[in-house]
Amino acid sequence: xxxxxxGSSATTPEPAPEPAPARTxxxxxxxxVGRIGRLLGARGPYGEDxxxxxxxxxxxxxxxxxxxxxxxxxxxxxxxxxxxxxxQLVDGIRDYAIFMLDREGHxxxxxxxAERIYGYRPEEIIGRHFSSLYxxxxxxxxxPERVLQKAAEVGRVEDEGWRVRKxxxxxxxxxxxxxxxxxxxxxxxxxxxxxxITEKRLVEGQVREAQRALRELxxxxxxxxxxxxxxxxxxxxxxxAEQASGLPREELMRxxxxxxxxxxxxxxxxxxxxxxxxxxxxxxxxxYDEEIFAFGRVLTISFSLVxxxxxxxxxxxxxxxxxxVTARREAEEALRDRTAELExxxxxxxxxxxxxxxxxxxxxxxxxxxxxxxxxxxGPGLSDExxxxxxxxxxxSENLGTxxxxxxxxxxxxxxxxxxxxVSPVEVVRExxxxxxxxxxxxxxEIRIGDLPSCHADRGLLKRVFVNLLSNALKYTRxxxxxxxxxxxxxxxxxxxxxxxxxxxxxxxxxxxxSDRLFDVFERLHPAEEYEGTGVGLAIVxxxxxxxxxxxxxxxxxxxxxxxxxxxxxxxxxx
Amino acid sequence: xxxxxxxxxIVEDNPDDAALALHALRKLDIAETVQLTRDGAEAxxxxxxxxxxxxxxxxxxxxxxxxxxVPKISGLEVLRLVRSHVKFQLLPIVVLTSSRDxxxxxxxxxLGANSYVVKPVDFVAFTEMMRAITHYWLEINQxxxxxxxxxxxxxx
Numbered sequence: 001x002x003x004x005x006x007g008s009s010a011t012t013p014e015p016a017p018e019p020a021p022a023r024t025x026x027x028x029x030x031x032x033v034g035r036i037g038r039l040l041g042a043r044g045p046y047g048e049d050x051x052x053x054x055x056x057x058x059x060x061x062x063x064x065x066x067x068x069x070x071x072x073x074x075x076x077x078x079x080x081x082x083x084x085x086x087x088q089l090v091d092g093i094r095d096y097a098i099f100m101l102d103r104e105g106h107x108x109x110x111x112x113x114a115e116r117i118y119g120y121r122p123e124e125i126i127g128r129h130f131s132s133l134y135x136x137x138x139x140x141x142x143x144p145e146r147v148l149q150k151a152a153e154v155g156r157v158e159d160e161g162w163r164v165r166k167x168x169x170x171x172x173x174x175x176x177x178x179x180x181x182x183x184x185x186x187x188x189x190x191x192x193x194x195x196x197i198t199e200k201r202l203v204e205g206q207v208r209e210a211q212r213a214l215r216e217l218x219x220x221x222x223x224x225x226x227x228x229x230x231x232x233x234x235x236x237x238x239x240x241a242e243q244a245s246g247l248p249r250e251e252l253m254r255x256x257x258x259x260x261x262x263x264x265x266x267x268x269x270x271x272x273x274x275x276x277x278x279x280x281x282x283x284x285x286x287x288y289d290e291e292i293f294a295f296g297r298v299l300t301i302s303f304s305l306v307x308x309x310x311x312x313x314x315x316x317x318x319x320x321x322x323x324x325v326t327a328r329r330e331a332e333e334a335l336r337d338r339t340a341e342l343e344x345x346x347x348x349x350x351x352x353x354x355x356x357x358x359x360x361x362x363x364x365x366x367x368x369x370x371x372x373x374x375x376x377x378x379g380p381g382l383s384d385e386x387x388x389x390x391x392x393x394x395x396x397s398e399n400l401g402t403x404x405x406x407x408x409x410x411x412x413x414x415x416x417x418x419x420x421x422x423v424s425p426v427e428v429v430r431e432x433x434x435x436x437x438x439x440x441x442x443x444x445x446e447i448r449i450g451d452l453p454s455c456h457a458d459r460g461l462l463k464r465v466f467v468n469l470l471s472n473a474l475k476y477t478r479x480x481x482x483x484x485x486x487x488x489x490x491x492x493x494x495x496x497x498x499x500x501x502x503x504x505x506x507x508x509x510x511x512x513x514x515s516d517r518l519f520d521v522f523e524r525l526h527p528a529e530e531y532e533g534t535g536v537g538l539a540i541v542x543x544x545x546x547x548x549x550x551x552x553x554x555x556x557x558x559x560x561x562x563x564x565x566x567x568x569x570x571x572x573x574x575x
Numbered sequence: 576x577x578x579x580x581x582x583x584x585i586v587e588d589n590p591d592d593a594a595l596a597l598h599a600l601r602k603l604d605i606a607e608t609v610q611l612t613r614d615g616a617e618a619x620x621x622x623x624x625x626x627x628x629x630x631x632x633x634x635x636x637x638x639x640x641x642x643x644x645v646p647k648i649s650g651l652e653v654l655r656l657v658r659s660h661v662k663f664q665l666l667p668i669v670v671l672t673s674s675r676d677x678x679x680x681x682x683x684x685x686l687g688a689n690s691y692v693v694k695p696v697d698f699v700a701f702t703e704m705m706r707a708i709t710h711y712w713l714e715i716n717q718x719x720x721x722x723x724x725x726x727x728x729x730x731x
Binding site: 355359361362364365366369370397416 | 676
């Protein structure tokens with residue numbers, strides 16, 4: 001039987017009842033030696049009656065001499081061939097220090113193993129008290145006496161501790177002490193079997209350290225983590241899981257994974273988890289979001305069950321892990337609620353603008369209509385001034401009507417569905433210009449259209465962008481003898497996302513300090529008397545561009561023309 | 576006074592709009608053949624001879640000018656009710672409204688409106704529009720009286 005505590009411990013990943021073959025062997029040896037020792041002791045020469053001499057015996061010297069007479073102190077009894085064979089056997093054992101003590105603890109025999117382990121030759125140690133093998137601390141603590149006392153009381157004592165070699169070095173010993181009894185059951189001495197388990201202890205220490213480190217690791221994880229046997233027994237849980245369960249550790253470890261309150265608070269949850277666990281036991285890794293009752297409330301966890309297989313592919317156990325994603329889920333829900341609120345607000349706004357469109361225009365129509373009726377039907381009776389006032393009333397009501405129209409247009413854009421497709425802007429520009437033909441009539445206007453890469457946009461809305469920009473360009477070049485309008489594409493610095501279409505004119509331009517306000521609704525940088533307009537056109541342009549995730553901006557020097565740029569975001573332009 | 580032969584039913588709750596419409600029609604000399612109802616319920620009663628119009632000869636206007644935003648029964652609902660009755664499936668109905676809402680336009684056509692017209696603010700344009708509508712539906716457009724009579728019989 002290989003005595004390999006190192007190997008067996010190292011491959012055991014967690015604390016478990018140790019099989020510890022070395023100890024078993026040591027125990028057995030200790031028992032056997034004890035038994036044989038009794039046999040020998042009963043017939044041994046160091047006490048005719050089988051009783052070792054008392055410590056204060058004046059004959060002690062003699063006894064010592066007698067013992068030394070044996071080869072290694074073991075009595076060479078001619079009376080027993082079996083005893084002799086055993087003596088030789090014990091003598092030859094190298095891995096165990098096997099020696100006998102008299103009733104007081106004086107060493108009577110010393111085998112090869114003892115010599116090898118302690119460094120004492122038999123003649124150096126036999127006759128000395130066994131306590132000289134102990135450390136000073138243990139001596140002061142009275143351990144040698146206690147171990148003999150206890151062995152005498154209970155029969156056999158297992159014990160571990162430091163022992164001191166001849167050269168003063170220490171080793172960690174596993175020691176079995178068995179009392180030897182003579183006829184009548186009286187204690188005649190003790191047999192001791194000692195094994196050097198320093199290395200084993202060291203390795204055990206390392207294993208313990210490794211286990212502790214692993215334990216620390218899983219305990220420091222914020223996720224719930226458990227190792228689960230295929231029948232649902234919990235084999236290991238980390239601290240987070242333990243705390244989440246709210247149960248004392250012992251009770252937690254007694255609870256079946258599938259039957260804990262963490263699932264059973266909701267039969268549906270328990271049912272789902274049971275099914276998922278069955279799949280995991282069949283070898284499938286299962287992941288999904290699940291509810292769990294933990295820390296006294298219901299949480300949402302990102303849940304996974306990972307089967308761990310042995311070399312043959314057989315599932316040995318399942319690692320269950322859960323990450324608390326309640327906050328994330330709640331954030332998502334909050335976002336959904338917020339979105340719903342915004343949508344509701346948007347709907348309210350739409351309803352509002354709808355009624356504005358209807359209810360504001362009706363009185364306007366009345367104002368306009370009655371002014372017109374007054375002029376037509378009662379004009380002859382009115383002064384020129386009165387008729388002039390009535391005309392102004394009519395004109396104003398029409399302006400207001402146009403404004404309302406523009407606003408409604410603007411608000412409609414917010415909810416209009418985008419229908420994006422690949423669009424050739426050149427065609428769109430030509431269509432826009434055709435719509436604006438009236439504004440070019442009787443003027444000298446040169447329009448240059450450059451290479452315009454196709455883009456992914458809503459064609460109708462793109463056309464409105466160009467109609468608005470070109471209409472502006474035509475409007476603000478009105479004072480030029482020769483208007484020049486350029487439509488082009490500028491791949492700025494090769495950076496796609498900054499590339500942009502542009503509409504440039506040689507018109508009156510605007511003060512660049514106010515360029516940010518250009519795109520606000522009702523913002524106008526020119527007096528209405530010079531350049532008519534509602535201030536909605538560029539706001540509509542901006543809204544369309546923003547709905548395409550693009551940017552729009554403008555550059556200008558007063559009286560040197562203006563350039564309006566826009567793009568549809570990095571991926572929307574094919575250039 | 577004998578009952579007027581009603582050619583046009585106007586469904587309009589706004590008194591100004593109604594007055595302006597009548598003013599425009601007066602200039603066209605057809606105001607006498609107009610029935611004005613102030614809400615959707617009244618319009619339905621008029622067409623079906625129910626409510627305040629019960630006991631009258633069943634109405635057979637040649638044209639309905641329908642505002643969408645009217646009290647009690649909305650314009651859209653009036654459209655639905657009227658078109659669901661076999662007797663009025665061929666009745667020309669022109670939606671005359673302030674709303675330019677795409678959904679309204681789509682819904683009106685879906686429910687069987689013959690035309691959809693947005694009232695302009697400018698009274699000159701409004702008058703011209705009224706003239707064009709009545710001219711088209713009462714004079715240019717060829718109605719289908721035979722089919723309407725067949726439908727009448729079936730309904731009776």
